[in-house]
Amino acid sequence: MSRLEAKKPSICRSDPLTGERARASLAALKGLVMSCYGPAGRLKQLHNGRGGSVVTTSQSAALLAGLPVSHPVLKVLTAAVRNHVACFSDGGLFTAILCCNLVENVQRLGLAPTTVIKLNKHLLSLCTSYLKSEDCACRIPVDFSSTQILLSLVRSILTSKPACMLIAKEVDHISTLILRAFLLTIPENAQEHIILGKSIIVPLKGQRVIDSAVLPGILIEVSEVQLMKILPIKKSDSFKVALFCVSLSGDLSDTGEGTLLVSYGVSLENAALDQLFNLGKQLVSDHVDLVLCQKVIHPSLKQFLRTHHVIAVDRIGVSLMEPLSKVTGTWPIGSLGSISPSSYGSVKDLCIAKFGCKHFFHLIPNKTTICSLLLCNRNDTAWDELKLTCQTALHALQLTIKDPYVLLGGGCTETHLVAYIRHKTRNEPESVLRDERCSQTELQLITEAFCSALESLAGSLEHDGGEILTDSKYGHFWSVQANLPSAVNWPDLPSRCGCGLYSSQEELSWSFLRSARHPFPPQTCLSREATGSADTLTLDCFTAKLSGLQVAVETASLILDLSCVIEDTN
């Protein structure tokens, strides 16, 4: 049915950023994402008055997915953040806050967009080339001979999501589980081209977090009724498995587009069932121990198989098919006729396990890279948040394998970068001015806007009204409690910087983060001893953060470049 109405003309608005409405909605979004950021971030509760579950979260993925955005400029921003999260899982709030800050700061300056965009791009390339360079002091190469750095990375990700509701002990437990699950997916004899396996997260809600576990192989959930029918498993050191992707329910598969003329008294169902029994006989004669089917197995065939001591499990679903075929080494069988013996696979052991109130059928493989992460949490919302966090952590570990570096977390990377950029543009502005054809003042203004965007990003880690300081040697992030009497000599107070790399034992001079300071060259070239000494660091995924930085600056440039908005109101 085509539309009968003629299309309404669109609404065209020029300068979408200058209006009061735009500023207000940008500020609202910024306040929202800033308050969620970091381990001390506040939680948001999303609920729809018309129904659906209530989501309690502080993660950008869940937050932005449920948040309706009406302003077109914000649509661009949130879409960029969501796409970033879909790619890297981590760093969504970082990207969102930085982008909001940049747009706001630059908007306040009122410079020509051309200059702003050119210089922002230049500053970005300054940042990325520094972060990628060898003498970057906020990047740590990952030492795969110990688990320390990887564990710190996972811990940092877990602690930055307060909506998971974990206590310190649980954080330790879950982070070791995640790391174990990840290590199980790495093939043992790796060639130059590593294909990682998969960790399947199995939900178990309403249990204690401590009950979570990692198991090699696959867990297939079975109901109690099904369980009754499965016979006690005989002891053996290997089980032969057949995996079907066609339905074994005995229905007639597609018979073509023509018509079938069936004579009276001819029962096609019986014919199909006969065919199934033939198949069953073949399976039995091939000494198959376990029959798995993606779809449904006909009850008669099930009965037949049971009488021949073959275990049959059906309705597995398409999502488990690929891991199953990998674990067992089978080809999914798509034929009801003769089966080639080469399509059978095997597992090392089978058992029935009970976790909480659920029964699982556990397939233990000989040697594969598939494992199951049995994840427990007290309630649904917390479980959802924990699951998302685990996926983020696993993804971050995968990215770290690809690019074996981590960045210092806890705001230290940001403050360090700020110090570096300030110093660089103050001391070597000639190249920029020559290449980009802009004045010294413009460069100073934009640099200040860029740096204060990064600083305010770091500052949003502090939610309890504390003060933020930065030292003038490393350019790291130090947080002190609020409401201290001014008489106290506060530089003595912070014990460790945001990432935990440096302690206040050293002779350092501090200043307030957003105060006017003289630019100083931050110490580059991270020493190996420094990273080795500290045992618990706060770390960020390198790839995700780098890409987040790029996406934030690019999106901000895009938004600042808008001259008008055409809204289609149909």
Next chain:
Amino acid sequence: MAAAGSVTVALHVAEVLETIVSGCLGPEGRQVLCTKPTGEVLLSRDGGCLLKALHLEHPVARVMVACVSSHLRKTGDGAKTFIIFLCHLLRGLREITDKEKDSFLFENIQTCGRHWKNCCRWKFISQAFLTFQTQILDYVMDHYLSRHFLSIFSSCTKERTLCRSSLEMLLGAYFCGRVGRNNHSLMSQLMCDYVFKCTACESRFEEVLELVDDCFVELKVGVTGLPVSDSRIIAGLVLQRDFSVYCPADGDIRIVIVTETIQPLFSISGSEFPLNSEAQFQTSQFWITERTKAIVKHLQNQNVKLLLSTVKQPDLVIYCAGLNGISVVECLSSEELSLIQRVIGLAPFVLPEASSQYELSHTALAKFCKPLILRSKRFVHLGLMSTCSFAPHCIALCAPVQGLVEQHENALHGAFKMLRQAFKDLDLNCVTQTSDQSCTSGPCIYKNSRESNELPKIVNSSIQRSYQDTVVKNKGELAKTQTNLKVCSNLIVPSVKLEQNVLCSTPKVAVTDSYQTDETLRCSSPNKGRIMDDHEPFIESNSANSKPENTRREISYENLQVAKLARKDSILPLRYKSLETCTSQSYYSSSIPAGCVLPVGGNFEILLHYYLLNYAKKCQQSEQTMVSRIIANAILGVPKILYKSKKGNYSFPQVYVRALQALQTNQPMISNQTGLESVAGKYQLLTSVLQCLTNILTVDLVISIKRQPQEVYDQDSEEEL
């Protein structure tokens, strides 16, 4: 609606559109955000896109949008310039009509009698524009502008080869107007690399451009969530779906394409399959299974490793293929299939009627075939061995948001269209007439200056020569000149041209007529004797023509050769030194050669402006002068906007004055911008705008119909039935 208002109304509309569009023009242009009713956002700097997104209701605006989109379909570029130019033209028209309400076009008053109407006046103006577009524009392009053209091809050899640096400049200038300003250089670099990587054989790049333009949708992969700088070129073909079965294989991979299911069906549509017993059902199923297995086995025996299917294959086929080590990709779209067929020249595999003794003739080879993971999505990555001039490559376009990916896709697609146009020879139509005009206007002016009486002799001698020509030849030309005559008479061109055309066709008439010409010329001899420089080259050319005792055919043959040489001669800059002599003889086809470019930054506009004004000064008829002036002034609107933000030495008046000085002293124009634009594109834009303008001007009444458009559609379909 009164016709008098139509220019004013059209101007209002065009001005509104201009304000939207001019913000996106040129390297300083900004982006526009379009939201769709579905909630998606699209970023765009593409004029055509914006105009469509506006969903305009005004009838005049809709005419304009329709004209723009038809222009875009042809050339892929220039929508914004279109609107701006149109707006300036309308502005110029209104100024003139405001100033001199009825002082011009006295002939029109005569033709229309005492009570001429506005619509009549507009009709004449629009006709004047049409005359300009079909005759004067081509003449000016050919005679004056062409000496400034540069060529994009690098060498002067017969084979046209692409010059990388000039291609980069051309693309750079294009992307400056189409994508966000921090991505210009990246995109043009990407596209340039792409063109060179895809071109297997240097001289056949045109085929490559054609193929890429046709199949662009299949040759790009959009990836959201990554920074734009991660965009890259992928060697081989990427199909936007996953393998149904993937069996790793080394070495060269044989490919087979199927367009139907390999498993035989129980019954085909329109037929009946009687089942009489259960055993029959089972045997037929058994037969189907066995047959499928046999076919797949046969494919394996022929060493086929990859099966590309346009339809979904049953589970059984997938299973058998997997067992036999054949990878399967299902559900290829017809566009993908046609692309693959164009690249490897492979016809679909026809299922053998009899079993297996069947040699596979339709196979092709691929270097590799593997899954490709982009942003955790899996794609099929094929390294096809191309049998044509196109070496398959794909572009992965990355951007933070989908809207930006789409913008880049559109810009790239438009760029391929633009390149295709730029590398085509563009025939300047009606050049024969215009060159005749040049002949006549030459003597015309010459005579006016009252310097000598040689001219009639020359004219006479040429008449005599043409008298000596064979009659056969004249007959051949007769048809053409008659059409010319028709055109000329329609357009109310003064008699001089008419007669000159006749002069070519039949000598007898020509002799008598030419006397008349002389007389008319004498009668109408204007008092200005200003064009003093022009007679020297004219005498030269004419004497050159009359000197040898050649027949005219030979001369024109020579001219053809000259033209050909000039076309092949692609040294930068490409000049038409011999143009004067060429065009003084009548029949040869003139064209803008393929790959003609000019530097960006309003060079074309200023050049055309300058020569049109010059032409207007020389021109006798008031309409033509007026039209040329209007167009010459209107065309400056585009560079004015381009230079709006520049200050000091780079401001528009400065640039303009410098360019004019350079032109007057015959020095090369210096452009401070690096970048080139295609002349053909500019020329086509100009003609499209003029056609649009005549469209708007000739309408005298807009009838609004309140009926549902659906009904009209229904009526149409009934008629078809």
